Amino acid sequence: MRNIIVGTRQSALAMTQTEHVIKDLQALCEKHGFSFEFGIKKIVTKGDQILDVTLSKVGGKGLFVKEIEQALYDKEIDIAVHSMKDVPAELREGFVLGAIPEREDPRDCLITKNGAQLDDLPEGAVVGTSSLRRMAQIKAYRPELEVKWIRGNIDTRIKKLQTEGFDAIVLAAAGLKRMGWEDRVHQFLPVEISVPAVGQGALGIECREDDEELLALLRLYHHPQTVTAVTAERTFLAACNGGCQVPIGAYATVGNEGTDEEGLITCTGLIGDPDTSQILKSTKQGTDPVQLGLAIADELMAQGAQRILERFRG
Numbered sequence: 001m002r003n004i005i006v007g008t009r010q011s012a013l014a015m016t017q018t019e020h021v022i023k024d025l026q027a028l029c030e031k032h033g034f035s036f037e038f039g040i041k042k043i044v045t046k047g048d049q050i051l052d053v054t055l056s057k058v059g060g061k062g063l064f065v066k067e068i069e070q071a072l073y074d075k076e077i078d079i080a081v082h083s084m085k086d087v088p089a090e091l092r093e094g095f096v097l098g099a100i101p102e103r104e105d106p107r108d109c110l111i112t113k114n115g116a117q118l119d120d121l122p123e124g125a126v127v128g129t130s131s132l133r134r135m136a137q138i139k140a141y142r143p144e145l146e147v148k149w150i151r152g153n154i155d156t157r158i159k160k161l162q163t164e165g166f167d168a169i170v171l172a173a174a175g176l177k178r179m180g181w182e183d184r185v186h187q188f189l190p191v192e193i194s195v196p197a198v199g200q201g202a203l204g205i206e207c208r209e210d211d212e213e214l215l216a217l218l219r220l221y222h223h224p225q226t227v228t229a230v231t232a233e234r235t236f237l238a239a240c241n242g243g244c245q246v247p248i249g250a251y252a253t254v255g256n257e258g259t260d261e262e263g264l265i266t267c268t269g270l271i272g273d274p275d276t277s278q279i280l281k282s283t284k285q286g287t288d289p290v291q292l293g294l295a296i297a298d299e300l301m302a303q304g305a306q307r308i309l310e311r312f313r314g
């Protein structure tokens with residue numbers, strides 16, 4: 001019986017995600033005859049220590065991931081559970097994403113003080129977000145609203161909605177759903193209004209690339225459509241050379257099984273300018289996620305994305 005140690009950040013969301021993953025893996029072990037036990041080790045990351053600062057100001061991709069990879073390398077842990085949207089384009093050498101399980105709701109959502117939806121917020125209402133991508137899209141859709149920074153874990157942000165003069169906040173639906181807080185959501189924003197972050201709603205299970213017995217289990221947890229969608233999105237992101245601190249979003253879906261469109265990928269890429277509210281967007285279809293991601297990046301570059309990206313890359 002091998003004891004698998006799962007590393008996680010200590011935020012409520014990270015802990016919930018990790019417990020959820022362990023439950024799924026235990027079920028797979030039972031079903032397929034693996035004899036693993038699972039334990040949790042909490043790790044404090046740099047991203048967690050500086051939650052009150054705009055992350056783009058402190059710079060660095062993968063702020064939440066570095067310390068966790070070090071623990072994997074030192075064999076203090078065997079698995080790291082990440083939100084895919086926090087996973088940098090390239091993993092440290094010697095590590096792989098052993099599984100990308102089925103995606104939760106990819107959308108952004110709105111929680112408002114008085115239950116209003118985005119269209120009903122009065123002129124001058126203050127909307128809190130911690131992402132340049134959300135900021136650019138909300139400003140473009142409702143220019144008369146005031147969009148302000150709000151930082152902190154989701155529980156902190158929900159508290160700040162009540163205490164710090166915000167009328168609404170925008171968060172990832174997936175986090176709220178995993179926390180069991182879906183009933184607090186006043187509006188799930190259609191992806192036409194807010195293109196989600198690359199990988200939003202998906203988890204990535206990282207492990208050492210030579211950990212064969214663990215990889216055999218994780219392979220059973222892989223969700224092919226999610227992998228294809230996230231690959232298209234991440235290829236687009238990498239081609240734009242942007243981490244999660246630039247105003248970039250992408251969202252891909254894979255056609256329904258058993259229909260004519262099985263395997264057809266539809267992907268939208270977005271680069272927004274939170275200063276001018278200019279939005280560059282392109283939607284394309286194809287069957288190869290890498291080519292699709294690259295083609296969308298090319299299209300946005302042709303539309304002038306470079307000028308926006310340069311300002312935020314730092």
Ligand SMILES: NCc1[nH]cc(CCC(=O)O)c1CC(=O)O
Pocket residue numbers: 083084085086154170171172174175199200201202203
């Ligand atoms: N950047 C923080 C972060 N990383 C993952 C999620 C939500 C869950 C997910 O996207 O899987 C969040 C919170 C948020 O953006 O509201």
